[in-house]
Amino acid sequence: MEVTFKDVSLSYDGTREILHHLNFTIPEGTLVSILGPSGCGKSTTLMLISGLLAPTKGQIFFGDQDVTKQDALARKVGMVFQNYALYPHLTVLENIMFPLKMAKVKKEERREKALKLAKLVHVDDQLDKKPGALSGGQQQRVAIARALAKEPSLLLLDEPLSNLDARLRIEMRQEIRRIQQETGVTTIFVTHDQDEALHISDHIMVLNLGDIQQFSSAETLYDNPSNLFVAKFIGEPVINTLPITAFGHDLDGAVPAAILAKTQTVGIRPEALQDHPIDTGTLAQITTQVKAFEKYGREKNALVDYNGNELLSTEIQGRLENHQDLTLYLQKSGFYLFDEAGQRIFGGEQDVE
């Protein structure tokens, strides 16, 4: 089911606004991640979609139906809560069967379906336990099975993998992706782990302080961050940022003067700093001093000082000594300029004026 927010704002207490004028459309059948730091309003956005919370302002549509006034009972979405919210008095099997019981599915059918789902999320050896006797990860998986039980047309997952170990996490995220693609259920997946978001989703919505920063594919997010927040938030290792003043006249000629005049911050991805020139793509060169040089297997990293700013480069070919001078070549891809408001004004594909 397609989900559309039109100018949705939310305030819990009527004074402090948590979400500000959200506008977005989640296309039917896609898997969309909502990514953002803690407290930015991810869970709140999910609650709004589920109908557990009503927006203070704005409208919510499922397809072309306005569901703003409908409660959770009427919206019929599936949801995995951040804190699982498994019924403590029911066994694992009963928990998974509960939505089916509410939908008046026959007893044998309920059981059969629940067993299948339990197997799918690997809790079929825990069926008679109460949630209190499960580990966090097991509870999470039971919650996923419960959400899937009623075959919703919209599935909301609030950090459903946060308590799993690395291996299980990757396995479960592939499983979620597989189930999603198999059933075509529109899925909204909240996470604060960018790696998870990049791997699982068709589109990623980056949220910060209740505002959508950017809503696009993972690739676009990395290659064309629309602002400084997204540039810093996406990418591992983190993008190098430094004030434009550090460059002196190093960028003269490489970037139009009009743009340079508006620039406040420069962002350079670590792979856009190379110790060897490339004919095409090199934008400018800077002279730095090596502070630290590390070699891990095939990978060589250098931490350098550039006019008092620390920069990280992951594209080193030569062997370096500490304190030696080093000329680095700035590559055009991975080099961005941001204005006072943090908006990108240079770099990436479509330059924003």
Add this chain to the structure above:
Amino acid sequence: MLNEKPTLKSTGKALLYLLPMLVITIIFNIYPILKSFIMSFYTKYDFFKDIVQQWGWSNFTYIFHDPDFLLAVKNTLIFVVGVVPLTVIISLVVALLLNKIKWLSGLFRTVYFLPFVTSTVAIAQVWHWIYNSDYGLLNYFLGLFGVSPIAWLESPKYAMLALIIMSIWKSLGFNIVLFLVGLNNINERYYQAAEIDGANAWHQFTNVTVPLLSPITFLVSVNGVIGSFKVFDQIFALFNGTPGPSKSALTIVYYLYQKFYTEWKYGIAAASGVVLFFMILLVTLIQMWYSKKHVHY
């Protein structure tokens, strides 16, 4: 440590902590219970010299052939059955309503708590007025619906009902407060999950509220059963020191009181106490057994 096994030393230490309380309990609870058990077998006894001349079962044979005692047992059972379920249901309903209107619940909590902290005698005095057949409040209201005046406290037919109504009212406050605490302790997220899972208000009540409240319900009903089996002061106060018109509100403890204080038949009084003890024990055990299956901690 959570999984520490008790050792001789740790048990001894715990006992030492408990000692002061233990001494008090033994003197004022355990000893009297044992003494009354023993006393129920005194068949000839000089109270003033504390000499037992004869032992036997005759106290028990006596009470089981005493129509008054059998009436007392019957009345007690009627009282328990009349008071406990209604108390549980009414206090749960009131607590649910109060829980919906948060700003009122503080005020009402105090209002409902008043009966609990007011003396039974004062309460009975008020109910005397309410039950008054000529100008009582209750008959006035019933009159509005065309019911002719009822002699609540004078008619053997209505005396037990009057007693039950007052007792329910008296115990509501405390139980409502208990239920309110219980309701407050149910995390909102279970209701959210249930709503997502398609449970309407009624299903949320039966599938979330009732099971998660069951420890409190259990506490309230066990407490209510025990308290109701021991009913005495309400009767004494409501019927001015009599067991109601033509013994219509004679209960086991009232019987015991009569035998002990007005007839000085200590053995018989003790025997009726022992019977009451086992009745309460039996019902409580049944409740415990039931709770194993239906109470979720």
